[in-house]
Amino acid sequence: MSVHATRMPSSRPPSGMSRFFAAKPATCIEDLRVLAEKRVPRMFYDYADSGSYTEGTYRANTADFAAVKLRQRVAVDMRNRTLASTMVGQPVSMPVALAPTGLTGMQHADGEILAARAAAAAGVPFTLSTMSICSIEDVAENTDRPFWFQLYVMRDRDFIGRLIDRAKAAGCSALVLTLDLQILGQRHKDIKNGLSTPPKPTVRNLINLATKPRWCMGMLGTKRRTFRNIAGHAQGVTDLSSLSAWTVEQFDPTLTWDDVKWVRDRWGGTLILKGILDPEDIPPALATGAEALIVSNHGGRQLDGAPSSIEALPAIVDAVGGRMEVLFDGGIRSGQDVLKALALGAKGTFIGRAFLYGLGAGGEAGVTEALTIIRKELDVSMAMCGLRDVTQVDGRILARAPYGSPVKAAGAPDSTR
Numbered sequence: 001m002s003v004h005a006t007r008m009p010s011s012r013p014p015s016g017m018s019r020f021f022a023a024k025p026a027t028c029i030e031d032l033r034v035l036a037e038k039r040v041p042r043m044f045y046d047y048a049d050s051g052s053y054t055e056g057t058y059r060a061n062t063a064d065f066a067a068v069k070l071r072q073r074v075a076v077d078m079r080n081r082t083l084a085s086t087m088v089g090q091p092v093s094m095p096v097a098l099a100p101t102g103l104t105g106m107q108h109a110d111g112e113i114l115a116a117r118a119a120a121a122a123g124v125p126f127t128l129s130t131m132s133i134c135s136i137e138d139v140a141e142n143t144d145r146p147f148w149f150q151l152y153v154m155r156d157r158d159f160i161g162r163l164i165d166r167a168k169a170a171g172c173s174a175l176v177l178t179l180d181l182q183i184l185g186q187r188h189k190d191i192k193n194g195l196s197t198p199p200k201p202t203v204r205n206l207i208n209l210a211t212k213p214r215w216c217m218g219m220l221g222t223k224r225r226t227f228r229n230i231a232g233h234a235q236g237v238t239d240l241s242s243l244s245a246w247t248v249e250q251f252d253p254t255l256t257w258d259d260v261k262w263v264r265d266r267w268g269g270t271l272i273l274k275g276i277l278d279p280e281d282i283p284p285a286l287a288t289g290a291e292a293l294i295v296s297n298h299g300g301r302q303l304d305g306a307p308s309s310i311e312a313l314p315a316i317v318d319a320v321g322g323r324m325e326v327l328f329d330g331g332i333r334s335g336q337d338v339l340k341a342l343a344l345g346a347k348g349t350f351i352g353r354a355f356l357y358g359l360g361a362g363g364e365a366g367v368t369e370a371l372t373i374i375r376k377e378l379d380v381s382m383a384m385c386g387l388r389d390v391t392q393v394d395g396r397i398l399a400r401a402p403y404g405s406p407v408k409a410a411g412a413p414d415s416t417r
């Protein structure tokens with residue numbers, strides 16, 4: 001089902017005026033973004049589509065992909081291609097997981113449940129954020145595939161211990177521990193928009209909401225409108241409606257590698273460390289015994305001025321030297337971007353905004369659409385690089401190593417290419 005189809009309940013071809021108004025199919029993630037911008041209330045669209053401070057790192061995350069060039073190969077048998085791979089040992093239909101994103105249930109009513117369902121149907125992992133609207137239990141009750149849970153460490157360790165236990169009880173198959181957001185990088189638009197969940201009934205908000213009837217209807221039809229992992233579970237959170245307020249109040253700025261070990265022991269399952277960007281952080285990351293790390297600058301939402309994720313990736317791959325799995329997050333808007341991240345050494349990738357745009361544009365069908373777009377782009381681009389199996393992608397498909405990167409695999413192409 002396409003996002004296009006969600007706007008046209010009738011399957012009959014449009015005629016007359018309706019043909020004039022008929023929507024064009026979404027052919028790329030940008031089409032979904034444009035639609036999401038129309039459909040999602042301004043404060044939540046802006047929350048997703050922004051970075052911190054000058055947004056320099058946010059922009060670099062996408063822009064730097066353009067500097068990575070692929071080698072075009074010809075006259076290669078392109079039949080029987082496969083995108084199947086594994087991420088932290090778990091089978092995936094393509095190496096693309098849905099990233100943990102805060103307030104997903106404000107892009108669309110019940111957004112986390114819908115995104116988890118779309119991911120399950122597509123055979124890729126869904127990661128639920130601590131800062132989600134739907135709770136761990138909401139998602140578990142409404143999906144039938146295990147999902148991953150993302151954890152922020154807060155001052156109240158009893159609460160965090162119980163949160164980890166809840167993820168275990170819900171059957172989550174990996175814990176993604178975020179290390180780069182103990183304090184919040186300022187996002188100017190969130191302050192200017194008075195971001196809160198649910199939105200406060202100010203004149204400005206009411207005027208904006210009046211232009212989003214589809215979103216409002218969805219929200220009226222759900223009870224899930226606040227941070228349900230936290231509400232009723234954590235003590236002393238005084239202002240749950242304001243993300244920045246409760247981050248300041250609750251997140252633990254004293255977090256160190258010792259705390260990571262505490263989380264690892266309490267969890268006892270597959271652990272993924274998110275937010276690593278610097279090679280000097282690799283030795284302590286390895287010492288935690290975590291299965292994987294995610295190269296990430298939090299979507300350009302934290303340290304403005306940090307390198308883009310794709311720029312940082314090769315040095316991290318080098319420093320890790322195969323001792324743990326390296327996953328990638330930041331700036332992916334196409335299957336070509338996924339291919340480039342894999343070529344630079346990532347075992348798997350995450351998409352955040354790319355699926356949020358689909359969600360805002362068309363709910364579950366929109367997330368499916370985003371995954372389908374990326375899958376097709378990845379498949380076709382891989383074939384044009386002369387490969388049929390995504391697990392074979394490496395630095396040999398790069399036309400040149402960007403940033404003087406340490407891509408080592410640039411030998412002669414093998415006979416399949």
Ligand code: GLV
Pocket residue numbers: 101102131181298301
């Ligand atoms: C939370 O993860 C945020 O970046 O707002």
